Amino acid sequence: xxxxxxxxxxxxxYLRDESxxxxxxxxxxxxxxxxDIVEVVKYCYENGILINIQGARTGLAGGASPLGGHVLNVxxxxxxxxxxxxPKADCYYLTVQPGVLLSQVRKALENKAFxxxxxxxxxxxxxxxxKPGELFFSPDPTETTASIGGxxxxxxxxxxxxxxxxxxxxxxxxxxxxADGSVTxxxxxxxxxxxRDFVLPLEGGGEFVGRLPDFDTPHTKDAxxxxxxxxxxxxxxxxxxxxxxIISELEISLMPAPKIMWGATTxxxxxxxGLKFIRxxxxxxxxxxPVFKHKPASLExxxxxxxxxxxxxxxxxxxxxxxxxxxxxxNCAVYTEFNDADPESFLPILKxxxxxxxxxDGDLDRTWVAKDARELEKLIFFRHTVPExxxxxxxxxxxxxxxxxxxxxxxxxEDKDFEKLYHLYKSTLEKTNLxxxxxxxxxxxxxxxxxxxxxxxxxxxxxAIFKEWAKEVSKMGGTITAEHGAGKIKRELxxxxxxxxxxxxxxxxxxxxDPKNLLSPGNIIS
Amino acid sequence: xxxxxxxxxxxATNEVRLDPVTNTIIREGIESITNPFDTYAIEEAIRLxxxxxxxxxxxSMGIPAVKEILRDAMALGIDEAYLLSxxxxxxxxxxxxxxxxxxxxxxxxxxxxxxxxxxxTDGDTAQVGPMLAEMLGVPHITDVAEIISIDEKEMxxxxxxxxxxxxxxxxxxxxxxxxKEINVPGLPSMQGILNTYDAPVxxxxxxxxxxxxxxxxxxxxxxxxxxxxxxxxxxxNEWLTGTVNQQADALLNRLSEHNIIEKEG
Numbered sequence: 001x002x003x004x005x006x007x008x009x010x011x012x013x014y015l016r017d018e019s020x021x022x023x024x025x026x027x028x029x030x031x032x033x034x035x036d037i038v039e040v041v042k043y044c045y046e047n048g049i050l051i052n053i054q055g056a057r058t059g060l061a062g063g064a065s066p067l068g069g070h071v072l073n074v075x076x077x078x079x080x081x082x083x084x085x086x087p088k089a090d091c092y093y094l095t096v097q098p099g100v101l102l103s104q105v106r107k108a109l110e111n112k113a114f115x116x117x118x119x120x121x122x123x124x125x126x127x128x129x130x131k132p133g134e135l136f137f138s139p140d141p142t143e144t145t146a147s148i149g150g151x152x153x154x155x156x157x158x159x160x161x162x163x164x165x166x167x168x169x170x171x172x173x174x175x176x177x178x179a180d181g182s183v184t185x186x187x188x189x190x191x192x193x194x195x196r197d198f199v200l201p202l203e204g205g206g207e208f209v210g211r212l213p214d215f216d217t218p219h220t221k222d223a224x225x226x227x228x229x230x231x232x233x234x235x236x237x238x239x240x241x242x243x244x245x246i247i248s249e250l251e252i253s254l255m256p257a258p259k260i261m262w263g264a265t266t267x268x269x270x271x272x273x274g275l276k277f278i279r280x281x282x283x284x285x286x287x288x289x290p291v292f293k294h295k296p297a298s299l300e301x302x303x304x305x306x307x308x309x310x311x312x313x314x315x316x317x318x319x320x321x322x323x324x325x326x327x328x329x330x331n332c333a334v335y336t337e338f339n340d341a342d343p344e345s346f347l348p349i350l351k352x353x354x355x356x357x358x359x360x361d362g363d364l365d366r367t368w369v370a371k372d373a374r375e376l377e378k379l380i381f382f383r384h385t386v387p388e389x390x391x392x393x394x395x396x397x398x399x400x401x402x403x404x405x406x407x408x409x410x411x412x413x414e415d416k417d418f419e420k421l422y423h424l425y426k427s428t429l430e431k432t433n434l435x436x437x438x439x440x441x442x443x444x445x446x447x448x449x450x451x452x453x454x455x456x457x458x459x460x461x462x463x464a465i466f467k468e469w470a471k472e473v474s475k476m477g478g479t480i481t482a483e484h485g486a487g488k489i490k491r492e493l494x495x496x497x498x499x500x501x502x503x504x505x506x507x508x509x510x511x512x513x514d515p516k517n518l519l520s521p522g523n524i525i526s
Numbered sequence: 527x528x529x530x531x532x533x534x535x536x537x538a539t540n541e542v543r544l545d546p547v548t549n550t551i552i553r554e555g556i557e558s559i560t561n562p563f564d565t566y567a568i569e570e571a572i573r574l575x576x577x578x579x580x581x582x583x584x585x586s587m588g589i590p591a592v593k594e595i596l597r598d599a600m601a602l603g604i605d606e607a608y609l610l611s612x613x614x615x616x617x618x619x620x621x622x623x624x625x626x627x628x629x630x631x632x633x634x635x636x637x638x639x640x641x642x643x644x645x646x647t648d649g650d651t652a653q654v655g656p657m658l659a660e661m662l663g664v665p666h667i668t669d670v671a672e673i674i675s676i677d678e679k680e681m682x683x684x685x686x687x688x689x690x691x692x693x694x695x696x697x698x699x700x701x702x703x704x705x706k707e708i709n710v711p712g713l714p715s716m717q718g719i720l721n722t723y724d725a726p727v728x729x730x731x732x733x734x735x736x737x738x739x740x741x742x743x744x745x746x747x748x749x750x751x752x753x754x755x756x757x758x759x760x761x762x763n764e765w766l767t768g769t770v771n772q773q774a775d776a777l778l779n780r781l782s783e784h785n786i787i788e789k790e791g
Contacts (some may be wrong), residue, residue: 081572322710347723353714364717374538374559375713 001043003029003036007071009085014054014071018143019489020394020405025052028071033090034175034183034248036071041246042181044070050521053242055099055147060406061487063154063241067522072246074099074149080114081249082123092126092135092254093172098149098247102141105148107134109254131135136257138164141483142387149247154485155226155239159298159383160269162443163339164255166483168226168238176237178450183207183248191233198233203381210512213505218479224486224494224524225506241485242520244513258339261297263379265335266357266367267327269427274301274332275419277360278442281336281353282415289359294349299443300335306386306437313389321390324382327366334442335383337376344474346371386439393435393452404453405489407462411473412446412482422473425449428465433460446482471495486524495526527580527678530637531571532627532658533564533599534591536648560595563643565711566704571641572603573709574676580638581605585630587615587623593727600722601714607727608634614732617744620649624657626742629735631662638678640701644669654702665696671707 007014007028015023027049031037044051057064057075060207084093096105108114112132116124139151140158140209150156152174157166164170164410184200187244191201193212200208212227226235237245268274277298280289307330314320326333338349350369357367390408398404413421422438425447429436440448453459470480470493479497480486486494495503505523511517538559562570571582584599586592587610596607610630618626631637640659644651652668659666672684674693682695686705732739740746764780766773782789 229777266716324712325710350716350719353719357716364720365715367716368713369716369719370713371719378713 003031003040003421004043004070005029014073015066017059017062018391019060019487020398021061021065021488023052023065023067025066025069025071028073030073030076033075034177037177037246037248038181038183040070040072041177041179043445044518045180045516048516049518051518053246053520055150056101056145058143058146059150059485059487060408060480061153061154061481062405062489063485063487063523064150065488067488069521075147078104080105081106082119083126084123085126092130093251095249095251096148097249098147100148101144102139102146102148102151103144105137105252106144107136108135114169118283121351133257135254137170137252139167139170139255142384148250148252152247152250153241154487157483159337159441160339162294162441163297168235168451170253171234171238171250172253174234174237174247175249177248178208178245179516179519182206186233188232188234193229193231195229201231207519208513212503213509215505218477224479224481239485241487241523243510243523243525244519256341256343260340260343260346261373261376262336262369262371263335263337263376264353264367264369265333265379265382266362267330267333268360268362270331271303271422273361274334275422277334277356277362280356280360290352290355292352292356294338296336296351296443297339298335298337300383301439301442301447302333302386303438304331306439309437310385310389313385313392317392320385323385324368324378326394334428335379339405342416355428386437390437390450390452397452397454400454401456401459403456404459405468407451407453407459408448409466410440410446410448410471410483411469411478411480412420412444413473413476413478415445417476417478418445420476421445421473422447424469428469432461434462441483444482445465466493467496488522491522491524492525527578528637529571529580529582529637529639529641530631530634531564531567531582531599531604532640532642533584533586533595534561534646535559535586535595536561536646560598561643561646563645563647563704563706566706566708567641567643568599568602569709569711570603570673570704575603576637582760583608583634584633585627586610587626587630590729596727597722597725598714599774600725601718602712603718609727609729611729612731614739615743617747618742619747619749620651620653621657621748622742622746624654625737625746626663627654627658628661629737630730633730633735633770635680636699638699642701642703644703644705652703655701659701662701664699664701666703667694667696668703670702670704697785699742744787
């Protein structure tokens with residue numbers, strides 16, 4: 001078996017991912033084609049070897065960090081293999097291998113610069129009709145070096161999911177290698193369950209007949225498993241983090257790129273003003289605030305600790321030297337981004353937004369505006385500095401205590417419980433001596449509280465807090481992971497959310513597709 | 527006391543594409559922006575305004591659309607904006623540009639301090655700032671990384687040189703060109719944009735200025751562009767194969783063939 005090699009010291013990087021979870025494994029393969037995947041999977045299946053799947057390892061929940069057996073790494077499957085236009089849906093699609101990076105797709109679309117070697121004439125003809133920057137793939141997890149396969153596997157969302165939805169809805173078709181090495185090809189709208197019964201057509205003839213668990217997974221935009229009556233079978237493999245199959249090719253749907261992207265970061269005098277501003281910009285009716293009618297692409301919140309943390313890090317990290325200077329006496333900040341098809345929409349929307357800022361006790365002089373995509377990079381850089389700094393601090397703390405990993409949550413609730421969730425986080429954390437920040441996607445009610453544990457006790461305390469929150473969020477009918485997937489770090493929380501009974505059903509369901517229980521050990525299922 | 531910032535509109539890319547037939551720059555689909563170095567000049571002027579209470583103005587030369595970047599400067603906090611726009615200014619090289627800007631500076635009543643970006647990203651000459659200072663008869667310091675002190679009479683700057691930094695003191699009125707170390711350019715405030723999106727930009731044509739028309743535009747430009755082309759940069763890669771010893775021998779041979787090392791024996 002040429003593809004499989006021992007996972008020696010040289011490959012130790014492949015035992016961890018961005019979550020700082022360190023795993024273990026005996027062997028690794030760097031597959032380049034679907035045939036390679038099939039070959040490795042068949043070998044592992046015959047020999048009862050666990051298979052851990054890796055893309056770009058940018059995940060924040062340990063989904064790509066292995067738990068014994070073999071590491072199947074798809075990071076060398078980086079080809080964009082074709083383009084298609086469907087006149088009925090008036091939609092363009094791009095076919096990509098799972099290791100293709102988000103940044104690669106973005107750059108190729110922006111500059112219309114594709115490596116067309118091996119493309120069909122039909123694909124080349126479709127490509128010839130599009131202009132640079134005309135089309136756009138909307139999912140935007142913070143890390144642009146994420147792989148498309150990984151984003152689909154954990155159903156990643158990001159700041160702009162508020163407007164465009166999570167990765168799931170932008171994946172049109174899939175090729176998936178199942179646990180025994182057979183391959184199924186699925187297209188959204190074509191291959192659907194009938195009630196709870198479903199059939200996966202297999203390449204080369206044959207089919208897999210199955211039945212979905214008899215409960216609906218909570219929340220519609222959550223990461224994790226997705227079970228519904230009559231569901232699209234593509235969605236079976238979105239969010240299930242490699243536990244049911246290995247994605248070997250994806251067809252992603254593209255949309256017309258917005259003609260203008262602009263944004264504003266406003267500094268507000270209190271958390272209450274910040275939360276009120278967020279509700280107002282979401283278009284809710286609030287007494288004393290003009291109704292705002294334009295849906296933002298994203299709405300990001302930064303609490304005082306988060307702002308103080310990056311101010312401090314700016315002094316130390318030269319890469320942050322070009323960070324904008326924060327106005328004095330801040331309490332919190334909210335970043336609002338707009339994507340629009342009409343380039344003339346900037347000023348009218350800005351004027352309306354200004355009224356909302358004032359009505360929420362904001363100050364127009366303390367509101368930064370980026371009026372185009374170029375200037376927006378400064379605001380996005382500012383936003384990204386927060387998780388980057390958290391990563392740096394976790395790495396620093398990990399030097400003293402190796403067990404420490406990222407302690408970040410992405411729980412989400414319905415709109416009505418928005419303030420309740422924020423105050424649950426804040427009041428719990430304020431009672432501790434932990435180093436913590438709250439930031440993130442406030443548009444969809446998922447803030448990211450992050451705890452930077454400095455020792456083992458704090459790390460354990462953080463975990464215990466997360467478990468308490470998971471119980472509270474489950475009671476509110478929310479999801480314990482709205483963005484990153486449960487991976488390994490949050491599987492205990494997944495158990496709290498699904499409950500013992502439903503978790504047993506998930507396990508039994510996985511067993512039907514993966515009878516030897518080899519795929520993605522430790523992800524989601526406990 | 528007044529500070530004038532000279533700014534230029536440039537294509538928003540440094541990957542300039544040339545038309546293979548005409549050898550002219552393809553501008554289609556490339557938006558125009560304020561020259562990135564000039565954004566540091568604007569920011570420094572605004573900081574000095576806050577510190578010293580001086581008036582600030584932005585000055586540019588170009589087509590009427592350049593008013594946009596002048597309004598951007600006002601949204602950031604620059605008080606006034608002036609544009610030199612006339613066919614008579616067109617086709618200017620660095621000398622004719624500096625001459626026109628000198629006429630503009632005089633027209634608006636001069637300044638105690640003129641700030642320019644170190645250079646424009648579309649020409650990379652870094653000539654206009656120093657030429658403008660010479661024409662106005664004022665001292666200048668280029669590549670300023672920090673203004674250490676400034677008052678109405680003199681200033682001390684830390685400037686970047688090939689060998690490190692120098693502290694230089696000079697009398698005002700004067701001109702400086704600034705590099706990217708000097709500050710972090712901010713974004714306009716919401717109030718700034720609302721105040722200035724339709725603010726007037728004073729436009730001057732050739733007859734408005736006290737200048738000799740023959741020294742302006744193409745006629746006043748001693749530089750002639752004979753041909754513009756992208757240098758052909760190709761790098762050949764050669765993979766050395768074989769055992770480690772064979773590869774090392776092959777590498778030694780290649781290096782000595784190219785006279786990079788002398789091979790012994």
